[in-house]
Amino acid sequence: MLSLLRNHRPRGSFSEERVPINIAPEVHNRLSALLYGPAFMGSGVGFSAFIDRACEAAETEFAEKMTRERQR
Numbered sequence: 664m665l666s667l668l669r670n671h672r673p674r675g676s677f678s679e680e681r682v683p684i685n686i687a688p689e690v691h692n693r694l695s696a697l698l699y700g701p702a703f704m705g706s707g708v709g710f711s712a713f714i715d716r717a718c719e720a721a722e723t724e725f726a727e728k729m730t731r732e733r734q735r
Contacts, residue, residue, distance in 0.1 A: 698710065
């Protein structure tokens with residue numbers, strides 16, 4: 664299982680290259696509460712790092728699913 668709490672790849676600070684994404688307000692609020700709460704406090708994980716790791720986890724899960732299906 665991929666950890667969202669550790670071993671993240673730090674990203675640079677805000678730059679002109681970043682683009683906004685549309686996130687539902689309730690999801691944004693949940694993510695903010697999580698990232699600024701005790702679970703992630705001091706971890707250096709921000710929005711981009713969390714979303715990046717979530718993408719990695721989804722990609723890994725999909726790849727594992729495809730492998731299981733090929734083995735049937």
